[in-house]
Amino acid sequence: MAELHKDFLFVLVKSLTTSEKRQFRLYVNRLGINADAKFLLLFSEIEKMKEYDESCIIEKKISTKQQLSNLKAHLYKQILVSLRLNPSHQNSRIQLREQLDFANILYQKGLYKQALKILDKTKQSALQLDEKTIASEIIDLEKVIESQFITRSIAGRADELIRQSTEISKQNHYATELSNLSLKLYSEMLTHGYVKNDEDRQEIMNLFNAQIRKINFDRLNFTEKLWYFKAHVWKNQLFQDYKYTLKYAFQWVDLFHKNPEMILSHPVWYIKGNTYLLKILFLYGNIDILESSFREFNERVHSSGFVQNENLQSLIFLTHYNTLMNIYFVKGEFFSGSKLIPEIELKMEKLKDKIDEHHFMILYLKMAAMFFGSKKFKDSIRYSSKIIGSKANVQEDLLFHTRILILMAKYESGNDEDYDEFIKSTSAFVRKMKKPDEFHSESITFFKSLNALTPDQQTDSFRKFDARLEKFADNEYYRRSLLYIDIHGWVKSRIRNVDVIEIIKEKVKYKRRK
Structure with a gap:
Protein backbone atom coordinates (compact mmCIF):
# COMPACT_ATOMS: atom_id res chain seq x y z
CA MET A 1 0.00 0.00 0.00
CA ALA A 2 1.29 3.41 -0.89
CA GLU A 3 2.33 5.23 2.27
CA LEU A 4 2.84 8.96 1.95
CA HIS A 5 5.23 9.10 4.92
CA LYS A 6 7.73 6.81 3.18
CA ASP A 7 10.86 8.50 1.85
CA PHE A 8 10.22 9.36 -1.82
CA LEU A 9 13.80 8.67 -2.91
CA PHE A 10 13.82 5.28 -1.17
CA VAL A 11 10.53 4.27 -2.87
CA LEU A 12 11.85 5.42 -6.26
CA VAL A 13 15.11 3.45 -5.92
CA LYS A 14 13.22 0.33 -4.80
CA SER A 15 10.90 0.62 -7.79
CA LEU A 16 13.77 0.33 -10.29
CA THR A 17 14.17 -2.87 -12.28
CA THR A 18 17.55 -4.56 -12.75
CA SER A 19 17.91 -3.11 -16.26
CA GLU A 20 16.97 0.39 -15.02
CA LYS A 21 19.63 0.20 -12.28
CA ARG A 22 22.21 -0.93 -14.82
CA GLN A 23 21.32 1.91 -17.18
CA PHE A 24 21.49 4.43 -14.31
CA ARG A 25 25.05 3.37 -13.46
CA LEU A 26 26.04 3.55 -17.13
CA TYR A 27 24.45 6.98 -17.37
CA VAL A 28 26.26 8.51 -14.35
CA ASN A 29 29.61 6.95 -15.32
CA ARG A 30 29.41 7.97 -18.98
CA LEU A 31 32.25 10.54 -18.65
CA GLY A 32 34.29 8.60 -16.12
CA ILE A 33 34.17 11.40 -13.53
CA ASN A 34 31.32 10.12 -11.37
CA ALA A 35 32.76 6.81 -10.22
CA ASP A 36 33.09 8.02 -6.64
CA ALA A 37 30.39 10.67 -6.76
CA LYS A 38 28.56 10.93 -3.47
CA PHE A 39 25.13 10.61 -5.07
CA LEU A 40 26.17 7.26 -6.60
CA LEU A 41 27.40 6.04 -3.20
CA LEU A 42 24.06 7.15 -1.76
CA PHE A 43 22.27 5.21 -4.50
CA SER A 44 24.22 2.03 -3.71
CA GLU A 45 23.52 2.36 0.01
CA ILE A 46 19.77 2.93 -0.41
CA GLU A 47 19.62 0.03 -2.88
CA LYS A 48 20.85 -2.34 -0.12
CA MET A 49 18.38 -1.09 2.52
CA LYS A 50 15.20 -2.97 3.38
CA GLU A 51 13.83 0.07 5.20
CA TYR A 52 15.02 3.65 4.84
CA ASP A 53 17.54 4.52 7.57
CA GLU A 54 19.02 8.00 7.42
CA SER A 55 21.36 7.42 10.38
CA CYS A 56 23.11 4.62 8.48
CA ILE A 57 23.94 7.01 5.61
CA ILE A 58 25.41 9.55 8.00
CA GLU A 59 27.37 6.93 9.97
CA LYS A 60 29.04 5.71 6.76
CA LYS A 61 30.04 9.32 6.04
CA ILE A 62 28.36 9.33 2.65
CA SER A 63 26.94 12.70 3.61
CA THR A 64 26.58 15.02 6.57
CA LYS A 65 23.12 15.62 7.97
CA GLN A 66 23.19 19.18 6.64
CA GLN A 67 24.12 18.11 3.08
CA LEU A 68 21.90 15.03 2.86
CA SER A 69 18.76 16.83 1.71
CA ASN A 70 20.54 18.40 -1.29
CA LEU A 71 22.34 15.15 -2.12
CA LYS A 72 19.05 13.22 -2.11
CA ALA A 73 17.41 15.83 -4.35
CA HIS A 74 20.32 15.59 -6.81
CA LEU A 75 20.16 11.78 -6.88
CA TYR A 76 16.38 11.88 -7.35
CA LYS A 77 16.79 14.19 -10.36
CA GLN A 78 19.55 12.05 -11.91
CA ILE A 79 17.42 8.89 -11.61
CA LEU A 80 14.52 10.64 -13.36
CA VAL A 81 16.79 11.85 -16.17
CA SER A 82 18.11 8.31 -16.60
CA LEU A 83 14.58 6.88 -16.68
CA ARG A 84 13.55 9.46 -19.26
CA LEU A 85 16.31 8.17 -21.55
CA ASN A 86 15.25 4.55 -21.07
CA PRO A 87 13.50 3.20 -24.21
CA SER A 88 10.98 1.30 -22.06
CA HIS A 89 9.62 4.65 -20.80
CA GLN A 90 9.41 6.29 -24.20
CA ASN A 91 5.91 7.06 -25.40
CA ARG A 152 7.42 34.51 -49.74
CA SER A 153 4.77 32.15 -48.42
CA ILE A 154 4.22 34.10 -45.21
CA ALA A 155 0.68 35.20 -46.20
CA GLY A 156 -0.48 31.62 -46.79
CA ARG A 157 1.40 30.36 -43.75
CA ALA A 158 -0.14 33.04 -41.57
CA ASP A 159 -3.68 32.10 -42.63
CA GLU A 160 -2.93 28.41 -42.09
CA LEU A 161 -1.46 28.96 -38.61
CA ILE A 162 -4.37 31.21 -37.61
CA ARG A 163 -6.89 28.58 -38.75
CA GLN A 164 -5.09 25.75 -36.93
CA SER A 165 -4.63 27.85 -33.79
CA THR A 166 -8.33 28.82 -33.70
CA GLU A 167 -9.51 25.24 -34.24
CA ILE A 168 -7.20 23.80 -31.57
CA SER A 169 -8.26 26.56 -29.15
CA LYS A 170 -11.92 25.53 -29.56
CA GLN A 171 -11.08 21.86 -29.07
CA ASN A 172 -9.00 22.66 -25.99
CA HIS A 173 -11.93 24.66 -24.60
CA TYR A 174 -14.23 21.64 -25.04
CA ALA A 175 -11.64 19.36 -23.45
CA THR A 176 -11.23 21.71 -20.47
CA GLU A 177 -14.98 22.01 -19.88
CA LEU A 178 -15.52 18.25 -20.10
CA SER A 179 -12.46 17.29 -18.05
CA ASN A 180 -13.50 19.76 -15.32
CA LEU A 181 -16.99 18.28 -15.26
CA SER A 182 -15.65 14.71 -15.18
CA LEU A 183 -13.25 15.52 -12.37
CA LYS A 184 -15.97 17.24 -10.34
CA LEU A 185 -18.32 14.23 -10.68
CA TYR A 186 -15.51 11.83 -9.76
CA SER A 187 -14.73 13.97 -6.73
CA GLU A 188 -18.40 13.86 -5.69
CA MET A 189 -18.38 10.08 -5.91
CA LEU A 190 -15.25 9.75 -3.76
CA THR A 191 -16.18 12.33 -1.11
CA HIS A 192 -19.96 11.95 -0.77
CA GLY A 193 -20.67 8.59 -2.39
CA TYR A 194 -23.77 7.71 -4.37
CA VAL A 195 -26.84 9.96 -4.32
CA LYS A 196 -29.18 8.99 -1.49
CA ASN A 197 -32.24 11.14 -2.19
CA ASP A 198 -33.96 13.31 -4.80
CA GLU A 199 -32.28 16.47 -3.49
CA ASP A 200 -28.78 15.00 -4.06
CA ARG A 201 -29.85 13.81 -7.50
CA GLN A 202 -31.12 17.23 -8.56
CA GLU A 203 -27.94 18.93 -7.36
CA ILE A 204 -25.78 16.62 -9.50
CA MET A 205 -28.15 16.96 -12.47
CA ASN A 206 -27.94 20.77 -12.32
CA LEU A 207 -24.14 20.62 -12.22
CA PHE A 208 -24.06 18.18 -15.13
CA ASN A 209 -26.54 20.01 -17.37
CA ALA A 210 -24.88 23.39 -16.83
CA GLN A 211 -21.76 22.07 -18.58
CA ILE A 212 -22.96 19.37 -20.95
CA ARG A 213 -25.50 21.60 -22.74
CA LYS A 214 -22.64 23.78 -23.99
CA ILE A 215 -21.10 20.83 -25.83
CA ASN A 216 -21.81 19.92 -29.46
CA PHE A 217 -20.90 16.22 -29.63
CA ASP A 218 -20.52 16.24 -33.42
CA ARG A 219 -17.61 18.70 -33.12
CA LEU A 220 -15.64 16.61 -30.64
CA ASN A 221 -12.41 14.80 -31.45
CA PHE A 222 -11.07 11.71 -29.69
CA THR A 223 -9.94 13.32 -26.41
CA GLU A 224 -13.13 15.37 -25.97
CA LYS A 225 -15.29 12.31 -26.72
CA LEU A 226 -13.29 10.38 -24.11
CA TRP A 227 -13.99 13.04 -21.45
CA TYR A 228 -17.63 13.19 -22.61
CA PHE A 229 -18.11 9.46 -22.03
CA LYS A 230 -16.24 9.62 -18.69
CA ALA A 231 -18.55 12.39 -17.46
CA HIS A 232 -21.63 10.32 -18.36
CA VAL A 233 -20.21 7.19 -16.72
CA TRP A 234 -19.50 8.98 -13.44
CA LYS A 235 -22.84 10.81 -13.44
CA ASN A 236 -24.76 7.56 -13.92
CA GLN A 237 -22.57 5.84 -11.34
CA LEU A 238 -23.61 8.52 -8.85
CA PHE A 239 -27.26 7.90 -9.80
CA GLN A 240 -26.78 4.11 -9.64
CA ASP A 241 -28.35 4.04 -13.09
CA TYR A 242 -26.65 0.88 -14.34
CA LYS A 243 -28.33 0.84 -17.75
CA TYR A 244 -26.78 4.15 -18.79
CA THR A 245 -23.52 3.51 -16.94
CA LEU A 246 -23.17 0.38 -19.08
CA LYS A 247 -24.05 2.30 -22.24
CA TYR A 248 -21.37 4.95 -21.76
CA ALA A 249 -18.75 2.58 -20.35
CA PHE A 250 -19.18 0.50 -23.52
CA GLN A 251 -18.86 3.64 -25.70
CA TRP A 252 -15.73 4.61 -23.73
CA VAL A 253 -14.04 1.27 -24.51
CA ASP A 254 -15.43 1.12 -28.06
CA LEU A 255 -13.91 4.55 -28.77
CA PHE A 256 -10.48 2.97 -28.25
CA HIS A 257 -11.34 -0.08 -30.33
CA LYS A 258 -12.34 2.24 -33.20
CA ASN A 259 -9.08 4.17 -32.72
CA PRO A 260 -6.61 1.41 -31.72
CA GLU A 261 -3.58 3.70 -32.14
CA MET A 262 -4.91 5.70 -29.17
CA ILE A 263 -4.54 2.70 -26.85
CA LEU A 264 -0.77 3.20 -27.01
CA SER A 265 -1.13 6.92 -26.28
CA HIS A 266 -3.67 6.56 -23.47
CA PRO A 267 -3.28 3.05 -22.01
CA VAL A 268 -4.39 4.17 -18.53
CA TRP A 269 -7.75 5.38 -19.79
CA TYR A 270 -8.19 2.22 -21.85
CA ILE A 271 -7.71 0.13 -18.70
CA LYS A 272 -9.97 2.43 -16.65
CA GLY A 273 -12.73 2.21 -19.24
CA ASN A 274 -12.59 -1.57 -19.13
CA THR A 275 -12.57 -1.44 -15.33
CA TYR A 276 -15.92 0.38 -15.30
CA LEU A 277 -17.36 -1.79 -18.08
CA LEU A 278 -16.44 -5.04 -16.29
CA LYS A 279 -17.66 -3.67 -12.96
CA ILE A 280 -21.08 -2.71 -14.31
CA LEU A 281 -21.45 -6.05 -16.10
CA PHE A 282 -20.86 -7.69 -12.71
CA LEU A 283 -23.55 -5.52 -11.10
CA TYR A 284 -25.91 -6.56 -13.90
CA GLY A 285 -24.98 -10.18 -13.19
CA ASN A 286 -24.74 -11.05 -16.91
CA ILE A 287 -22.04 -13.71 -16.63
CA ASP A 288 -21.78 -14.53 -20.36
CA ILE A 289 -21.01 -10.97 -21.51
CA LEU A 290 -18.84 -10.39 -18.42
CA GLU A 291 -16.63 -13.38 -19.20
CA SER A 292 -16.30 -12.56 -22.92
CA SER A 293 -15.43 -8.91 -22.16
CA PHE A 294 -12.93 -10.07 -19.54
CA ARG A 295 -11.22 -12.37 -22.06
CA GLU A 296 -11.02 -9.56 -24.63
CA PHE A 297 -9.50 -7.21 -22.03
CA ASN A 298 -6.84 -9.75 -21.00
CA GLU A 299 -5.92 -10.53 -24.59
CA ARG A 300 -5.43 -6.85 -25.34
CA VAL A 301 -3.41 -5.79 -22.25
CA HIS A 302 -1.16 -8.87 -22.41
CA SER A 303 -0.48 -8.58 -26.14
CA SER A 304 3.05 -7.79 -27.34
CA GLY A 305 1.99 -4.37 -28.63
CA PHE A 306 0.54 -3.11 -25.35
CA VAL A 307 2.65 -0.67 -23.31
CA GLN A 308 4.17 -2.21 -20.17
CA ASN A 309 5.26 -0.24 -17.08
CA GLU A 310 4.82 -0.41 -13.31
CA ASN A 311 1.83 1.93 -13.24
CA LEU A 312 -0.03 -0.04 -15.90
CA GLN A 313 0.86 -3.34 -14.21
CA SER A 314 -0.77 -2.19 -10.98
CA LEU A 315 -3.93 -1.03 -12.82
CA ILE A 316 -4.12 -4.28 -14.80
CA PHE A 317 -3.66 -6.23 -11.55
CA LEU A 318 -6.59 -4.43 -9.88
CA THR A 319 -8.90 -4.83 -12.88
CA HIS A 320 -7.94 -8.46 -13.48
CA TYR A 321 -8.32 -9.79 -9.94
CA ASN A 322 -11.34 -7.69 -8.99
CA THR A 323 -13.13 -8.95 -12.09
CA LEU A 324 -11.97 -12.54 -11.58
CA MET A 325 -13.33 -12.54 -8.04
CA ASN A 326 -16.54 -10.90 -9.25
CA ILE A 327 -17.01 -13.76 -11.73
CA TYR A 328 -16.62 -16.28 -8.90
CA PHE A 329 -19.16 -14.29 -6.84
CA VAL A 330 -21.74 -14.22 -9.65
CA LYS A 331 -21.37 -17.99 -10.16
CA GLY A 332 -21.32 -18.73 -6.43
CA GLU A 333 -17.96 -20.54 -6.83
CA PHE A 334 -16.57 -19.45 -3.46
CA PHE A 335 -14.32 -22.46 -2.88
CA SER A 336 -12.55 -21.99 -6.23
CA GLY A 337 -12.35 -18.24 -5.65
CA SER A 338 -10.76 -18.62 -2.21
CA LYS A 339 -7.88 -20.59 -3.78
CA LEU A 340 -6.90 -17.38 -5.59
CA ILE A 341 -6.27 -15.44 -2.38
CA PRO A 342 -2.62 -16.50 -1.71
CA GLU A 343 -1.75 -15.56 -5.30
CA ILE A 344 -3.48 -12.17 -4.96
CA GLU A 345 -1.77 -11.40 -1.65
CA LEU A 346 1.64 -12.21 -3.13
CA LYS A 347 1.05 -9.71 -5.93
CA MET A 348 -0.34 -7.16 -3.46
CA GLU A 349 2.93 -7.31 -1.52
CA LYS A 350 4.93 -6.62 -4.70
CA LEU A 351 2.71 -3.67 -5.63
CA LYS A 352 2.24 -2.24 -2.12
CA ASP A 353 3.96 1.06 -2.99
CA LYS A 354 1.94 1.55 -6.17
CA ILE A 355 -1.65 1.00 -5.03
CA ASP A 356 -3.56 3.15 -2.57
CA GLU A 357 -5.03 1.65 0.59
CA HIS A 358 -8.66 2.07 -0.50
CA HIS A 359 -8.18 -0.39 -3.38
CA PHE A 360 -6.47 -2.81 -1.01
CA MET A 361 -9.42 -2.58 1.38
CA ILE A 362 -11.81 -3.44 -1.47
CA LEU A 363 -9.72 -6.55 -2.20
CA TYR A 364 -9.72 -7.54 1.48
CA LEU A 365 -13.51 -7.20 1.62
CA LYS A 366 -13.85 -9.47 -1.41
CA MET A 367 -11.48 -11.98 0.17
CA ALA A 368 -13.50 -11.89 3.39
CA ALA A 369 -16.74 -12.41 1.42
CA MET A 370 -15.11 -15.27 -0.51
CA PHE A 371 -14.13 -16.99 2.74
CA PHE A 372 -17.67 -16.46 4.08
CA GLY A 373 -19.13 -18.19 1.03
CA SER A 374 -16.59 -21.00 1.53
CA LYS A 375 -17.82 -21.38 5.14
CA LYS A 376 -14.39 -20.39 6.46
CA PHE A 377 -15.92 -17.96 8.90
CA LYS A 378 -12.80 -17.48 11.04
CA ASP A 379 -10.81 -16.40 7.97
CA SER A 380 -13.70 -14.17 6.88
CA ILE A 381 -13.63 -12.35 10.23
CA ARG A 382 -9.82 -12.11 10.11
CA TYR A 383 -9.77 -10.45 6.69
CA SER A 384 -12.70 -8.20 7.60
CA SER A 385 -10.76 -7.07 10.66
CA LYS A 386 -7.94 -5.86 8.38
CA ILE A 387 -10.41 -3.29 7.05
CA ILE A 388 -12.03 -2.02 10.24
CA GLY A 389 -8.62 -1.98 11.95
CA SER A 390 -6.99 0.01 9.14
CA LYS A 391 -5.74 3.52 9.79
CA ALA A 392 -6.47 4.44 6.19
CA ASN A 393 -9.27 6.81 5.24
CA VAL A 394 -11.78 4.10 4.30
CA GLN A 395 -15.24 5.00 2.94
CA GLU A 396 -18.09 4.74 5.45
CA ASP A 397 -20.16 2.39 3.27
CA LEU A 398 -17.23 0.00 2.94
CA LEU A 399 -16.67 -0.02 6.73
CA PHE A 400 -20.37 -0.56 7.42
CA HIS A 401 -20.72 -3.50 5.06
CA THR A 402 -17.54 -5.03 6.43
CA ARG A 403 -19.11 -4.91 9.89
CA ILE A 404 -22.29 -6.53 8.53
CA LEU A 405 -20.18 -9.32 7.03
CA ILE A 406 -18.51 -9.88 10.42
CA LEU A 407 -21.93 -10.13 12.10
CA MET A 408 -23.05 -12.65 9.47
CA ALA A 409 -19.87 -14.69 10.00
CA LYS A 410 -20.22 -14.57 13.80
CA TYR A 411 -23.82 -15.76 13.55
CA GLU A 412 -22.99 -18.59 11.14
CA SER A 413 -19.96 -19.78 13.11
CA GLY A 414 -21.64 -19.59 16.50
CA ASN A 415 -18.69 -17.49 17.66
CA ASP A 416 -20.79 -15.11 19.74
CA GLU A 417 -18.46 -14.44 22.67
CA ASP A 418 -18.08 -10.77 21.76
CA TYR A 419 -21.21 -10.57 19.57
CA ASP A 420 -23.04 -8.08 21.80
CA GLU A 421 -19.93 -5.94 22.23
CA PHE A 422 -19.41 -5.83 18.46
CA ILE A 423 -23.08 -4.85 17.97
CA LYS A 424 -22.56 -1.93 20.36
CA SER A 425 -19.46 -0.72 18.54
CA THR A 426 -21.25 -1.02 15.18
CA SER A 427 -24.25 0.93 16.53
CA ALA A 428 -21.86 3.63 17.70
CA PHE A 429 -20.21 3.63 14.26
CA VAL A 430 -23.59 4.13 12.52
CA ARG A 431 -24.45 7.05 14.82
CA LYS A 432 -21.19 8.75 13.79
CA MET A 433 -21.76 8.24 10.06
CA LYS A 434 -22.18 11.43 8.06
CA LYS A 435 -25.28 10.18 6.27
CA PRO A 436 -26.79 7.17 8.11
CA ASP A 437 -30.06 5.99 6.61
CA GLU A 438 -32.89 3.55 7.25
CA PHE A 439 -31.05 0.56 5.82
CA HIS A 440 -28.15 1.05 8.25
CA SER A 441 -30.35 1.37 11.33
CA GLU A 442 -32.68 -1.51 10.41
CA SER A 443 -29.73 -3.83 9.75
CA ILE A 444 -28.30 -3.10 13.20
CA THR A 445 -31.71 -3.59 14.84
CA PHE A 446 -32.08 -6.96 13.11
CA PHE A 447 -28.67 -8.30 14.22
CA LYS A 448 -29.05 -6.82 17.71
CA SER A 449 -32.23 -8.78 18.42
CA LEU A 450 -31.18 -12.00 16.65
CA ASN A 451 -29.01 -13.55 19.34
CA ALA A 452 -31.67 -13.35 22.07
CA LEU A 453 -34.37 -15.17 20.04
CA THR A 454 -35.39 -18.84 19.98
CA PRO A 455 -34.87 -20.73 16.67
CA ASP A 456 -38.55 -20.26 15.69
CA GLN A 457 -38.42 -16.58 16.58
CA GLN A 458 -35.20 -16.21 14.57
CA THR A 459 -36.89 -17.64 11.47
CA ASP A 460 -39.73 -15.15 11.89
CA SER A 461 -37.19 -12.32 12.33
CA PHE A 462 -35.43 -13.38 9.11
CA ARG A 463 -38.79 -13.30 7.25
CA LYS A 464 -39.59 -9.80 8.50
CA PHE A 465 -36.13 -8.53 7.59
CA ASP A 466 -36.44 -10.15 4.15
CA ALA A 467 -39.65 -8.20 3.57
CA ARG A 468 -37.86 -4.96 4.50
CA LEU A 469 -34.96 -5.82 2.18
CA GLU A 470 -37.43 -6.39 -0.67
CA LYS A 471 -38.66 -2.82 -0.21
CA PHE A 472 -35.10 -1.54 -0.05
CA ALA A 473 -34.31 -3.41 -3.29
CA ASP A 474 -37.12 -1.53 -5.06
CA ASN A 475 -35.68 1.81 -3.96
CA GLU A 476 -33.01 3.01 -6.39
CA TYR A 477 -31.16 4.85 -3.60
CA TYR A 478 -30.71 1.65 -1.56
CA ARG A 479 -29.91 -0.64 -4.47
CA ARG A 480 -26.17 -0.17 -4.13
CA SER A 481 -26.21 -1.09 -0.44
CA LEU A 482 -27.51 -4.57 -1.23
CA LEU A 483 -24.69 -5.29 -3.69
CA TYR A 484 -21.64 -4.81 -1.45
CA ILE A 485 -22.43 -7.92 0.56
CA ASP A 486 -25.29 -10.15 -0.56
CA ILE A 487 -27.09 -9.88 2.78
CA HIS A 488 -30.41 -10.39 0.98
CA GLY A 489 -29.28 -13.69 -0.52
CA TRP A 490 -28.00 -14.80 2.89
CA VAL A 491 -31.32 -13.92 4.58
CA LYS A 492 -33.25 -15.88 1.93
CA SER A 493 -30.94 -18.88 2.41
CA ARG A 494 -31.68 -18.88 6.16
CA ILE A 495 -35.44 -18.73 5.54
CA ARG A 496 -35.37 -21.58 3.01
CA ASN A 497 -32.71 -23.48 4.98
CA VAL A 498 -30.46 -23.87 1.91
CA ASP A 499 -26.87 -22.90 1.15
CA VAL A 500 -26.47 -19.30 0.00
CA ILE A 501 -24.71 -20.71 -3.09
CA GLU A 502 -28.04 -22.15 -4.24
CA ILE A 503 -29.64 -18.70 -4.08
CA ILE A 504 -26.79 -17.23 -6.15
CA LYS A 505 -27.00 -19.98 -8.78
CA GLU A 506 -30.72 -19.31 -9.16
CA LYS A 507 -29.93 -15.64 -9.84
CA VAL A 508 -27.34 -16.58 -12.49
CA LYS A 509 -29.80 -18.88 -14.29
CA TYR A 510 -32.38 -16.09 -14.24
CA LYS A 511 -29.93 -13.59 -15.71
CA ARG A 512 -28.93 -16.02 -18.46
CA ARG A 513 -32.56 -16.67 -19.40
CA LYS A 514 -33.10 -12.93 -19.77
Missing part, protein backbone atom coordinates in the same frame (compact mmCIF):
# COMPACT_ATOMS: atom_id res chain seq x y z
CA SER A 92 4.41 9.30 -28.06
CA ARG A 93 3.98 12.24 -25.69
CA ILE A 94 7.62 12.18 -24.55
CA GLN A 95 8.82 11.77 -28.14
CA LEU A 96 6.73 14.73 -29.31
CA ARG A 97 8.08 16.92 -26.52
CA GLU A 98 11.61 15.82 -27.36
CA GLN A 99 11.13 16.97 -30.97
CA LEU A 100 9.71 20.28 -29.71
CA ASP A 101 12.81 20.71 -27.53
CA PHE A 102 15.04 20.02 -30.54
CA ALA A 103 13.17 22.65 -32.57
CA ASN A 104 13.63 25.17 -29.73
CA ILE A 105 17.38 24.53 -29.71
CA LEU A 106 17.62 24.98 -33.49
CA TYR A 107 15.57 28.20 -33.28
CA GLN A 108 17.86 29.62 -30.57
CA LYS A 109 20.84 28.89 -32.87
CA GLY A 110 19.14 30.82 -35.67
CA LEU A 111 18.57 27.70 -37.79
CA TYR A 112 14.99 28.68 -38.65
CA LYS A 113 14.39 26.42 -41.65
CA GLN A 114 15.53 23.33 -39.76
CA ALA A 115 13.39 24.27 -36.76
CA LEU A 116 10.29 24.81 -38.93
CA LYS A 117 10.80 21.47 -40.69
CA ILE A 118 10.89 19.59 -37.36
CA LEU A 119 7.91 21.57 -36.04
CA ASP A 120 5.75 20.85 -39.09
CA LYS A 121 6.43 17.12 -38.96
CA THR A 122 5.92 16.97 -35.17
CA LYS A 123 2.69 18.98 -35.43
CA GLN A 124 1.20 16.49 -37.90
CA SER A 125 2.02 13.63 -35.52
CA ALA A 126 0.57 15.54 -32.55
CA LEU A 127 -2.69 16.22 -34.43
CA GLN A 128 -2.97 12.56 -35.52
CA LEU A 129 -2.55 11.47 -31.88
CA ASP A 130 -4.97 14.19 -30.71
CA GLU A 131 -2.27 15.72 -28.51
CA LYS A 132 -3.71 19.21 -28.85
CA THR A 133 -1.80 20.79 -25.96
CA ILE A 134 1.54 19.93 -27.58
CA ALA A 135 0.19 20.90 -31.01
CA SER A 136 -0.79 24.30 -29.57
CA GLU A 137 2.73 24.81 -28.20
CA ILE A 138 4.19 23.88 -31.60
CA ILE A 139 1.96 26.41 -33.39
CA ASP A 140 2.95 29.11 -30.90
CA LEU A 141 6.63 28.50 -31.69
CA GLU A 142 5.88 28.43 -35.43
CA LYS A 143 4.25 31.85 -35.08
CA VAL A 144 7.34 33.22 -33.32
CA ILE A 145 9.70 31.85 -35.98
CA GLU A 146 7.54 32.91 -38.95
CA SER A 147 7.39 36.46 -37.56
CA GLN A 148 11.21 36.60 -37.71
CA PHE A 149 12.05 34.44 -40.72
CA ILE A 150 10.58 36.20 -43.77
CA THR A 151 9.53 33.93 -46.65
